[in-house]
Amino acid sequence: MKENGEEKIELSRSWMQITRKKPKNIFLIDGVGALVTALIIYFILNPYNEYIGLSSEVLIFLSVVAFAFCIYSISCFFLLKHHWQPFLKIIILANAMYCLTTISVLLYCQKTVTTLGLFYFIGEIIVIGTLFLVEMKLLKK
Numbered sequence: 001m002k003e004n005g006e007e008k009i010e011l012s013r014s015w016m017q018i019t020r021k022k023p024k025n026i027f028l029i030d031g032v033g034a035l036v037t038a039l040i041i042y043f044i045l046n047p048y049n050e051y052i053g054l055s056s057e058v059l060i061f062l063s064v065v066a067f068a069f070c071i072y073s074i075s076c077f078f079l080l081k082h083h084w085q086p087f088l089k090i091i092i093l094a095n096a097m098y099c100l101t102t103i104s105v106l107l108y109c110q111k112t113v114t115t116l117g118l119f120y121f122i123g124e125i126i127v128i129g130t131l132f133l134v135e136m137k138l139l140k141k
Helices: 004-021 025-052 056-079 085-108 115-140
Strands: none
Touching (some): 004 025, 025 085, 025 115, 085 115
16 A cells, blocks of 8 residues: 555656646636536535534535636636646646635634544645645746
């Protein structure tokens, strides 16, 4: 069984391979990831928010933000032909802000957030953080 750090490196490598020949594929990866996040938060976590320890309003806010990122990234994937780098900078910043917002929510709600909620959002931050690193490497190419 692979250690968590090895899985993260392997995931990062596979994302880099997908984007090596067609760098704008990163927008598709980002968009699909944001869609999965929005759906999980809205349709799975929100109805069971008492097991997560965050209010429905907070969960809906996070899912709406993730869905907005999904629309942006998927739009970039389909609409951009050239000069995609400035648009990648925007999603890099947005992903970083989403992670910081999530961390802030977890700290603010630390008395109510459950272990399950903490594990989910820490996992989400790790995945988005890995994507952030891949996007940064891609931008520097």
